[in-house]
Amino acid sequence: MKLYLKIWRQKDASSPGKIVDYTLDGVEGDMSFLEMLDILNEELVSKGEEPVEFDHDCREGICGTCSLQINGEPHGPDRLVTTCQLHMRKFNDGDTIVIEPFRAKAFPVIKDLIVDRSSFERIQQAGGYISVNTSGNTVDANSIPINKYDADEAMDAATCIGCGACVAACKNASAMLFTSAKVSQFALLPQGRIEATERVQNMVRQMDLEGFGNCTNTGACEIECPKGISLTNIARMNREYLSATLKG
């Protein structure tokens, strides 16, 4: 199929960017979206032009590295998949595809389609961990019985790959879904309860410091999340935060 691509090109963080038009022929339905961009880049390189820079790593939908706002939606029109798992069969011959970086003040563009998502790492560092002794006498995690329901819910929250699609989809560029998933994966387990009060306060504080917007419960994040992280996590984080604040 033949595609008309409108791609955001930006030299570096300080330069202004713009949309550049490309026409790409010979795209097959079995290609992934990133393979389609690989072919475009090969063409650009063979013409002596600079290739389009984009983030990617595992290409198996589990690392959270790939991003891209495709036709106005993070990770494109398909549901529960990352851009690397999005296939070109979701598009038709002659389609125009607008490809932009994830947009948020807290996700500054580094180059072209690559954004700096280290704000997520700083939120994680503010409390997304448990303090355990790892100096030779580590306690087996399975020595504490946990009911299946809680363990499953914690695991569901822990499947967040931190790609940032929630921020990109949210009209307010809010990071509540990400932060709440990271809060929930610990809050649901006994090992995580010990530092629960400080964790939620520190992570929310860091989230605010990074300049993310506020949640208005539109639910866009949940729909666009490639891992299907649920809004119930945000409600849990709100509960955790309220009880942490009341405890003082």
Added chain:
Amino acid sequence: MNLNNLFYDVESLLKTHPCRKFVEKPALMSGMIKSSLARKVIMALSGLFLVVFLTQHFTINFASVVDPETFNSWSHFMGYNPLVQFVLQPILIAGVIVHFVMGFVLEIQNRKARGTAYVKYKGSANAPWVSRNMIYSGLVILAFLALHFYDFWVHEMVYKYIEANPEDPTRYYAETVEKFAPIWRTIIYVVAFFLLSLHLWHGFASSFQTMGVNNKYTPAIKTFTKIFSVVIPLGFAFIALYHHLNPITH
């Protein structure tokens, strides 16, 4: 070879290391007011308070189409009871102000958080229109409130405290019906009630999510929200139209 590069920069590591939380404890109150979550809770609580007020307001107004005498006696009670006038009324006005001022503060913050705008943003793909446009339905309701306050509240204040008229427990029904004689005012009220319906459609259930309630009762809360956000504004619109179509003939 610079050996320093082989080791972590200990000072910068300490700045980001988890243990710093024991050193710099956030000031609770200032942290609460600046916190995005606290601001959302303020929006939710003031919103829920206004929902309760709407229910009470509707109940009294509906009496005007059922029995004018009941409407007069309830209105007179609300107008002259000191608890209602000097405690509940200021709380209500404060609730309205907190809700819209905080709404503006959050909206400005949210717009700043995007930074560069998308060339293409498909909001309709993942969120309903009402949830994405609360600021606009809210602005229309706020503009309506200005007219509504002028029509009834300012009128009452002038009548009672400036002109210092004597108490007249029978005047309310006639005054209300008279207000809806002009078609333009009736239309403005009906349009505002439609926007109120849209605002409630998202806002009511949303406030529960903000308060941390998302459990087995959520489907029931959402259903109740839909019923409430249609029935109450439709009822208000019915009252306005009823009085417009049934003027008092002298």
